[in-house]
Amino acid sequence: MDSFIIHVKNPSEKLTMKAVIWEGKPYETVVREVPRPTIESPTDIIVRVTTAAICGSDLHNYHGLLGGSDVPFSMGHEAIGIVDQEAAKASCPILFPSLPPPCLPHTPAAEYVRVVDGDSVLISIPQGTEHELDYLTCADIFATAWTSITQTGFQPGDTVVVYGAGPVGLLAAYSSLFRGAKKVYSIDHVEARLARAESIGAIPIDLRRGDPSEQILKLEPNGVARVSDCVGMECVNPSLKPQEGYILNDAVRLIAERGGIAITGAYLSGPRDKGEPRQGPQWATVPFDIAVWFTKGATINGGSVFPSQQEPTLKDLITAGRVRPGFVFDHIIDIDQAPEAYRLFSEHKIQKAAINNGEGKDGDVCVRWQRMVSKVHTYRLYEKSHVHYLRAYFPAVPHPANSASLGRPPLPLLAAPPPTSTTNDTPKCCRFRNASRALSRGGRYLNRSLQQAPSPTPPSRGPSQQPP
Numbered sequence: 518m519d520s521f522i523i524h525v526k527n528p529s530e531k532l533t534m535k536a537v538i539w540e541g542k543p544y545e546t547v548v549r550e551v552p553r554p555t556i557e558s559p560t561d562i563i564v565r566v567t568t569a570a571i572c573g574s575d576l577h578n579y580h581g582l583l584g585g586s587d588v589p590f591s592m593g594h595e596a597i598g599i600v601d602q603e604a605a606k607a608s609c610p611i612l613f614p615s616l617p618p619p620c621l622p623h624t625p626a627a628e629y630v631r632v633v634d635g636d637s638v639l640i641s642i643p644q645g646t647e648h649e650l651d652y653l654t655c656a657d658i659f660a661t662a663w664t665s666i667t668q669t670g671f672q673p674g675d676t677v678v679v680y681g682a683g684p685v686g687l688l689a690a691y692s693s694l695f696r697g698a699k700k701v702y703s704i705d706h707v708e709a710r711l712a713r714a715e716s717i718g719a720i721p722i723d724l725r726r727g728d729p730s731e732q733i734l735k736l737e738p739n740g741v742a743r744v745s746d747c748v749g750m751e752c753v754n755p756s757l758k759p760q761e762g763y764i765l766n767d768a769v770r771l772i773a774e775r776g777g778i779a780i781t782g783a784y785l786s787g788p789r790d791k792g793e794p795r796q797g798p799q800w801a802t803v804p805f806d807i808a809v810w811f812t813k814g815a816t817i818n819g820g821s822v823f824p825s826q827q828e829p830t831l832k833d834l835i836t837a838g839r840v841r842p843g844f845v846f847d848h849i850i851d852i853d854q855a856p857e858a859y860r861l862f863s864e865h866k867i868q869k870a871a872i873n874n875g876e877g878k879d880g881d882v883c884v885r886w887q888r889m890v891s892k893v894h895t896y897r898l899y900e901k902s903h904v905h906y907l908r909a910y911f912p913a914v915p916h917p918a919n920s921a922s923l924g925r926p927p928l929p930l931l932a933a934p935p936p937t938s939t940t941n942d943t944p945k946c947c948r949f950r951n952a953s954r955a956l957s958r959g960g961r962y963l964n965r966s967l968q969q970a971p972s973p974t975p976p977s978r979g980p981s982q983q984p985p
């Protein structure tokens with residue numbers, strides 16, 4: 518990393534940046550100083566990343582289950598940033614022949630990223646930083662959760678069960694409640710996650726107390742209409758031991774006749790490669806109790822999600838102040854803290870971390886990173902240094918709308934997130950929130966959210982909360 522060659526027109530310009538890199542060792546990421554990306558084709562756009570998120574999908578990389586044939590590679594796929602106008606004027610001043618291609622910064626857990634075909638893959642969001650974390654969720658997790666509920670065949674008034682109360686599972690529960698679910702059960706084995714689910718109006722089910730189907734069928738003897746699996750291949754049974762197909766089979770026991778199941782958590786398999794040392798064929802097939810399913814005739818839907826399809830709806834709901842999906846973030850960190858955040862996230866000790874790289878300034882054009890195709894394709898493409906999986910739109914005129922400029926107060930949140938710093942599950946990482954970064958937009962967002970009085974009762978879900 519220390520021998521790349523640099524040709525530069527403006528010697529005062531900083532030529533390198535920090536990026537979160539996976540170097541082929543499972544359960545380990547590092548922050549490296551790497552060359553800043555430059556425009557290599559007329560359709561490239563350089564984006565200065567203001568906030569990137571660490572996603573559960575990134576943990577598949579982190580665990581060595583997914584990543585392709587080349588290491589090292591840079592991490593991440595959820596980000597908000599600002600178009601780097603200066604880079605647009607420069608003419609490729611940097612050359613780095615000694616760097617392996619995957620190390621080039623095409624993924625956004627870094628300070629800058631080169632977006633191939635930027636005009637068609639970036640999307641504008643309102644100026645300002647007020648709802649940065651809310652918009653950030655649209656790049657993947659909110660869109661994925663929202664789609665999962667749609668794929669169950671959900672109708673207002675349905676009872677919903679969501680396996681997993683990580684960021685996607687929480688937002689699936691949140692989406693169900695917002696869209697008019699009668700009841701939502703949220704299953705997990707991590708107390709902090711169950712508490713968060715309860716705080717938004719879901720009924721927590723502790724996996725450690727036994728099969729969720731058994732627990733919930735005592736309360737819903739006829740089964741439930743809709744089930745969303747937001748866990749996927751790394752699922753565990755009530756003894757917290759990995760068990761292939763555990764959730765799918767439990768869901769089939771739980772589902773009502775003619776109900777709908779969506780499999781949203783990832784299932785991936787393939788030949789073991791350099792970038793995926795723990796990959797294997799073990800998840801290509803799972804045992805499935807087909808007789809139980811057959812007698813019920815439930816639908817099974819799911820698969821990879823295309824966030825851009827949900828984008829207009831979700832962006833408008835956020836802009837209008839009707840949803841606040843950013844509640845899933847509980848830590849705002851500096852990029853240097855990313856390796857520790859990955860570890861704590863992998864150990865379920867933090868809910869969702871955002872890597873904050875600093876404020877924008879007046880006149881910046883805000884854009885959001887938008888992911889388009891399956892995670893498998895995403896990472897396969899990473900190794901080719903392309904980002905053609907991104908697709909959205911990017912109006913030339915900055916979007917002026919936000920909840921304030923609409924001239925009306927935002928609707929109440931479904932519920933306020935509980936203060937997480939009081940749990941024993943968050944030992945070292947609490948310092949992240951107390952760092953100077955708390956003064957950043959994310960810190961203000963969290964502080965403001967925490968000041969909301971927790972709702973003692975589940976929020977009413979009248980027609981006014983139905984999406985347009």
Ligand SMILES: [Zn+2]
Binds near residue numbers: 572573574575595658
């Ligand atoms: Zn993601």
